[in-house]
Amino acid sequence: MSTSNFPGGAIVRHAAVWIAAIVVIIVMPYVFTSSSSVSMMSQMGVFIVFALSYNMLLGEAGMLSFGHAVYFGLGGFLTLHAIRAVNDDVWSFPLELMPLVGGLGGLAFGVIFGSVSTRRAGVTFAMITLGIGAMVEASANMFTNFFGGESGVSGNRVTEVTLLPFSYGPQIEVYYLIGAWTIVAALLMFLLTKTPLGRMANAVRDNPERAQFVGYSTTIARFIQFALSGFFAGIAGGLFAILFEIMTAPNVGLIQSGAVLLMTFIGGLGVFFGPIIGAVLVTYMQIALSGFSEGWILYFGLLFVLMVMYVPNGIAGVIVSHFAPWQAGLAHRFAVPYLLAIVPALLALAGLVTMIEMGYHLSLAYDPSRPIELFGMEITATSVAAWVVAVALFAAGLVALRWVAGRIRQRWGEVNQAMDAQRAKQ
Amino acid sequence: MTDALTLSQVKKRFGPAEIIRGVDLALAPGERHAIIGPNGAGKSTLFNLISGRYPLSSGQVQLHGRRISGLAPHQINRRGLSRSFQITNLFQRMTVFENLRCALLWARGYGYSFWHLVGRQSALNEEAEQHLEKLGLQKRRDVPASLLTYAEQRTLEIGTTIAGGANVILLDEPTAGMSLSERDHAIELIRNVTVDKTLLIVEHDMGVVFDLADRISVLVYGQIIASDEPDQIRGNAEVQNAYLGT
Numbered sequence: 001m002s003t004s005n006f007p008g009g010a011i012v013r014h015a016a017v018w019i020a021a022i023v024v025i026i027v028m029p030y031v032f033t034s035s036s037s038v039s040m041m042s043q044m045g046v047f048i049v050f051a052l053s054y055n056m057l058l059g060e061a062g063m064l065s066f067g068h069a070v071y072f073g074l075g076g077f078l079t080l081h082a083i084r085a086v087n088d089d090v091w092s093f094p095l096e097l098m099p100l101v102g103g104l105g106g107l108a109f110g111v112i113f114g115s116v117s118t119r120r121a122g123v124t125f126a127m128i129t130l131g132i133g134a135m136v137e138a139s140a141n142m143f144t145n146f147f148g149g150e151s152g153v154s155g156n157r158v159t160e161v162t163l164l165p166f167s168y169g170p171q172i173e174v175y176y177l178i179g180a181w182t183i184v185a186a187l188l189m190f191l192l193t194k195t196p197l198g199r200m201a202n203a204v205r206d207n208p209e210r211a212q213f214v215g216y217s218t219t220i221a222r223f224i225q226f227a228l229s230g231f232f233a234g235i236a237g238g239l240f241a242i243l244f245e246i247m248t249a250p251n252v253g254l255i256q257s258g259a260v261l262l263m264t265f266i267g268g269l270g271v272f273f274g275p276i277i278g279a280v281l282v283t284y285m286q287i288a289l290s291g292f293s294e295g296w297i298l299y300f301g302l303l304f305v306l307m308v309m310y311v312p313n314g315i316a317g318v319i320v321s322h323f324a325p326w327q328a329g330l331a332h333r334f335a336v337p338y339l340l341a342i343v344p345a346l347l348a349l350a351g352l353v354t355m356i357e358m359g360y361h362l363s364l365a366y367d368p369s370r371p372i373e374l375f376g377m378e379i380t381a382t383s384v385a386a387w388v389v390a391v392a393l394f395a396a397g398l399v400a401l402r403w404v405a406g407r408i409r410q411r412w413g414e415v416n417q418a419m420d421a422q423r424a425k426q
Numbered sequence: 427m428t429d430a431l432t433l434s435q436v437k438k439r440f441g442p443a444e445i446i447r448g449v450d451l452a453l454a455p456g457e458r459h460a461i462i463g464p465n466g467a468g469k470s471t472l473f474n475l476i477s478g479r480y481p482l483s484s485g486q487v488q489l490h491g492r493r494i495s496g497l498a499p500h501q502i503n504r505r506g507l508s509r510s511f512q513i514t515n516l517f518q519r520m521t522v523f524e525n526l527r528c529a530l531l532w533a534r535g536y537g538y539s540f541w542h543l544v545g546r547q548s549a550l551n552e553e554a555e556q557h558l559e560k561l562g563l564q565k566r567r568d569v570p571a572s573l574l575t576y577a578e579q580r581t582l583e584i585g586t587t588i589a590g591g592a593n594v595i596l597l598d599e600p601t602a603g604m605s606l607s608e609r610d611h612a613i614e615l616i617r618n619v620t621v622d623k624t625l626l627i628v629e630h631d632m633g634v635v636f637d638l639a640d641r642i643s644v645l646v647y648g649q650i651i652a653s654d655e656p657d658q659i660r661g662n663a664e665v666q667n668a669y670l671g672t
């Protein structure tokens with residue numbers, strides 16, 4: 001009988017991965033000690049939970065939602081109201097468990113809105129989620145008691161009601177609280193993929209008709225998956241509320257919904273850890289790029305378009321596609337073409353960034369002829385020479401990249417053939 | 427004894443076109459019944475009506491004397507009727523083993539549980555392994571369904587159809603597109619897995635039909651023009667005229 005039926009080895013391997021993750025979370029603040037790093041890593045935790053919850057829909061069940069921030073944001077608002085109630089001595093509830101308030105809120109709204117949206121799959125489902133997202137965002141301006149109007153809702157996470165002897169005032173204590181929740185939520189979402197519901201979510205994604213003919217209502221399977229996804233999104237919202245101590249209307253809005261789709265897609269839908277990579281990367285880029293450039297959203301758009309066009313399985317998909325050559329001992333054959341690709345990619349990127357930054361500078365700066373600093377150089381956006389160089393860099397990079405891409409494709413062909421030959425020998 | 431499957435005056439209209447024009451059919455428990463007929467006679471449509479994929483325009487379908495027409499496909503399946511498809515209809519991204527296990531989940535009472543880990547359910551996994559063995563697909567256990575050969579996909583299709591333990595089985599052209607040896611293998615498999623079950627099969631291959639069926643119904647232009655034992659059908663002049671062409 002095959003080993004994977006009695007997954008002793010698999011359990012050990014899985015446990016090792018989770019323990020490694022816990023160690024990473026514990027160690028990171030000793031590596032990146034600045035308060036801005038700790039704050040950024042805390043945000044990464046929040047968005048890992050949020051992106052994983054989104055992948056319960058898109059990756060696991062094939063449901064494309066444009067309104068997942070509804071459950072994230074409402075969970076966050078509810079958590080913050082619960083924290084304020086503790087601030088005001090209305091009730092007493094430990095801060096460590098506050099994300100549960102967000103989770104239950106997300107679950108409740110998931111049940112309410114999910115009962116409408118999950119009756120249909122595909123485009124209809126996507127349109128309904130878009131509608132619900134727009135509706136909730138608009139209602140933020142109507143129900144100002146709950147959403148706090150323009151200024152949002154704020155609270156003080158130092159409630160003095162805690163289970164552990166921490167105040168959660170210092171950033172680092174909040175980091176570890178978020179880290180603990182991230183591990184627990186990620187583990188639960190991982191285990192969920194191994195349950196009958198998780199399997200049938202995949203079944204409904206792959207072939208809804210066959211799912212019905214093995215006895216399952218596709219509507220109910222989608223609905224339960226959707227509601228549970230709302231639960232985890234609500235937990236993420238609760239963590240966000242604890243981290244920032246403020247929630248505003250855009251947190252339930254369509255841009256936030258788009259951001260989580262972006263993270264999940266860039267990371268990769270098909271693999272459990274894909275959204276984790278996406279959340280870490282996109283959060284980092286959001287924070288790093290927004291300090292670097294006015295055009296940071298443009299860079300995101302470009303990245304997203306390029307990923308959809310050339311890497312539809314996301315970063316995790318690329319990683320996983322190298323497992324088989326790695327096991328066959330052939331991974332080293334990619335080293336040269338991949339290293340070769342770096343040079344033209346950097347050239348094209350430098351050209352593109354220069355053009356975009358000069359463009360922004362020309363249209364936005366008070367004095368466009370004032371030089372901008374880029375890559376350690378002073379560049380004058382009004383100079384024709386600068387534009388010529390930028391365009392030339394970009395074009396040369398692209399041409400060279402096309403050539404390298406051909407080499408990489410060729411190498412993949414060779415490696416695939418070699419793997420087929422190995423298999424034939426066995 | 428109550429019939430396993432009863433169709434009374436089943437009709438189906440698509441707009442102005444009446445595709446099924448009043449079909450009466452009764453299958454005794456344990457019977458292997460084949461439906462034959464020329465292309466476009468409405469054989470697949472009839473299957474889709476019985477299994478709840480399309481709603482009936484009029485008439486009634488009963489399973490063990492209880493009405494099933496008007497129910498959703500998953501409800502009909504839960505009452506003990508399962509079907510295969512003419513075009514292979516599997517969970518393409520799942521492995522062979524996963525396909526079979528998913529076909530067992532509802533029947534073994536797991537429902538929509540999100541508190542069981544499927545890997546830990548030894549009885550369930552054992553049963554899925556047994557089905558795997560019965561189908562002769564052990565070597566392909568961990569291969570995604572999409573990467574199977576055509577004949578293997580058809581075999582798995584039959585496997586997922588019967589795995590849940592339904593006692594009325596509908597097979598829609600199970601051997602279409604197979605080579606001769608694959609076909610013989612498939613007939614043997616169907617015979618084995620449908621012991622003590624009621625079988626309704628649509629098939630173009632007369633060899634398969636006369637080999638397998640206890641009774642045959644001839645569907646022409648949305649109506650059953652004859653329903654009898656294989657030898658009688660072979661000798662029926664009207665049938666020969668309409669269909670067998672010999």
